[in-house]
Amino acid sequence: MNMEVRYATNPTDAKQYDGERLRSEFLIESLFVEGEVNMVYSHYDRVITGGAVPTVKPLKLEDSETLKTEFFLERREIGIINISDGKGKVIVNGETFELNKRDCLYVGRGNEDVQLDSVDASQPARFYLASATAHKEYPTKKLPIEEATPAKLGSDAESNNRTIYKYIHEDGLQSCQLMMGMTLLAPNNMWNTMPPHVHDRRMEAYLYFDMDEDSRVFHFMGKPDETRHMVVKNEQVVLSPPWSIHSGVGTNNYTFIWAMAGENYTFTDMDHVKMDELK
Template sequence: MIEVRYGAGPDTIGSLSTEDLRSTFLVDRLFPKDNVRLVYTHIDRMILGGSVPVEKNVAFGEGAPIGTPHLLSYREMGIANLGGRGRIEVDGKSFDLDNRDILYVGCGAERLTLSSADAANPARFYMTSVPSQVDYPHRLITKAEAKPLELGEEKRSNKRSLRMYIHPEVAPSALLLMGITDLAHGSVWNTMPPHLHERRMEAYVYFGMAPEDRVIHLMGRPEETRHLIVADGDAILSPAWSIHMGAGTGPYAFVWSMTGENQEYTDVDPVPVSTLR
């Protein structure tokens, strides 16, 4: 079973209650133990998923809920390991992932099996999938192989390190982009300045947070912003018409994934903070 989210447009977001806003754009409890949770959003038909295999292996790949022979018959997927060492088998081929490694799974895969090397320190798999009909090969991208970018300024509390994993300059895909951003010690702001990218939607999962900490994620139109209070392991759906930026009460990191008309990471429309309402 796959949960379905239909999204909302900029003309309706102003009337949403806090609970409506969260049920539309926030996905919590994404990492069940010994199971997999998948959420299908009609925002560019992205699928988010999470799994923590502890006592047993977790297998998935059935396509009936989305009307295809297999989940990835016409899709590609990126799977990030945010926990202890783990293994992913794709149609019998094994890939071992350390923390902060990402596996690209190409279109046409039939069965995926997730497992942890140590039940006391299990893997924590986060996945995003988007439509594709291009047969790129499966590929493991380690943290060392990702392309790093240093962004922001310490004096503005937004210094951060961004690593591109699934990206034309690192590992090719049809439409999926995926990477991980870590904030420098003492910095709290991510994705600063806020921006729009009308040609692409984006999804985030926040992780590496203490149980008592939260990220205040800002979204909405620049002239009518809203916010979501986000805990460790929560994911955010960010439509193309919405800004996105956030500030945390403690250390945190996030995985970002994008899909849309192009794969140009710099194809964004910055929004000056002074114009936000």
Template sequence: MLNVKSLYAVGPVETKAMDTTQLRDNFHVSGLFEAGCINLTYTHYDRMIVGGVVPDGKDLVLDEVKEAGTASILDRREMGILNIGEPALVSAGGESHTLGRGDILYLGMGAGPITFGGNGRFYLVSTPAHRALPSRLVSLKDAASLYLGSAETANERTIYMFIHPEVMESCQLVMGYTMFHGGSVWNTMPAHLHDRRMEAYLYFDLSEDNRVFHFMGQPQETRHIVMKNEEAVVSPPWSIHCGAGTGSYTFCWAMGGDNVDYKDVDPVAMEDLR
């Protein structure tokens, strides 16, 4: 079963007036992972699509998505697929790929319908593309890594880059995930902005009784959204995006927009946060 909803772009002025429910309606994505379903959210931020696929032992085929405006979803798009479940199979473009837990598969424009099988839990991100590039499966050992933070500031973490210029070529999609070292819970702090591209986060590996407080908004007008395990949040280009958990977790980040330079950010000083 295919389910699609849309999130329309809103600016900082409108966001200032939103209450908790309105913030969640406009930026929070829940219910991604449902057995036997493909659940997609089409965002109007750089036309990014985020979604969850749970084959539950049967094949699920993702092909036409009306919101994408093409006969098949990848006719004018590229896609990254992260498996956070058991090893499972994804097939597209006449090729089959076995994704272990933590692997990310890149599918290029024109790869055709996508078949998800087995007992995987697949998180997908898709952005518009301007040319066809080879599909590629990237495992954790093949990813580029960046160590940041410290135990003293509770943000000691390693960033793993999969769909990234240091690893492979894409049109505009950049995707990877961040894993924390023991006792660290803060992500992306100090905060920053990148007006040239938007970002989406998926929080996972979070125990049922823990939460992540995701911070967003302009630096002088911050807001927060409380996140459960396997929930996503959309971050507009004008917004900061950082968070702190009540326990350990991992988060997948994905970006689309004007460039693929991961370090193209505008830092926000602590004294400027309100």
């Protein structure tokens, strides 16, 4: 288990960052390494994002040195989504949950033993992890993508024809504060979250994936009147502060997982930004 710690950034200070500093603060470049669990602990709402690629043996969810707790989920909850064609399984206190590509598992506070494994080591699962602090126990539940309710948004004319699947939210898998879902852009559509919004009551993390090696997403961030961008590759994560927009356009269509945590548990809590406010 490898854990990196990232601290919160003041938006006034962020105006002074060059491209390299911007990436070091907000872009997570190498989460998915075979045989490893890699995580980033963010001081934005204490959210942990991570990637796990089990091969010849299961990988245990643990990091007592960073969290200073007896076990990882002692005071936390976690959402786990398999982004690989390789089937995965998550063993929670001896109970096994198999995850196909794009299936989601919620594991609640208080579960001591969580292990991540692949059904076939030659075609390993690639688990994306998002964890937030929790004040209450909710049951561990799996939601296959076939059972998630799709919401169609956007249009071809706007280049943002997309389908949103909500997994962990107030009307889906129950949690304390973690919300998690997935957005799939249709072929020939490249824009997400435009016009943009901010939500000052919670942070957000974006994992971009299902991208070709040479494909890129230009992720836009910053305060609405002070926007910046980062060039993002496949399976990289952007940490989005509460004060920042989070929008992107790709060289091809792509898929992304959004995870949010903070004060407000309402999915629709967002402050929309008008196009003439963007600079």
